[in-house]
Amino acid sequence: MTSLKIGDKAPEFSAQDQDGNTISLSDYKGKKLVVFFYPKASTPGCTAEACNLSDNYERFKTEGYDIIGVSADSAKRQSNFKNKYGFPYPLLADEDKTVINAFGVWGPKKFMGREYDGIHRTTFIIDEQGVIEDIISKVKTKEHTSQILK
Secondary structure (H helix, E strand, C coil): CCCCCCCCCCCEEEEEEEECCEEEHHHHHEEEEEEEECCCCCCCHHHHHHHHHHHHHHHHHHHEEEEEEEEEHHHHHHHHHHHHHHCCCCECCCCCHHHHHHHHEEEEEEEECCEEEECCCCEEEEEECCCEEEEEEECCCHHHHHHHHC
């Protein structure tokens, strides 16, 4: 789906998180970053994925990673999602799909025989220099941490 490849420079972005703070890729210069794109806040698969990352947050921190979640949900919906489950990382409210399109994860999907456009659940692992070191397109929502921290 995405045209980005391992070894590419991650697209620079700025977007508002669930509390209206502006978060940019440049904020994470010198750090490793996990950016996970998910279709919709508070749905079963997205909740399983976000909770799996949250439950293992200390492992990510120990290995030097920060985490950002991104969907096209409103800031209010992202805030409700984050607060309900106590996620320790920001959720970007990318309603205009600037970040989603920059990473190339928006496109045609099929669900129960119906075709529509939406976010393809994809995770990008970005190194300290802003280079993509891994792209996970077949996300296992309940075991996502083990896909990232091998």
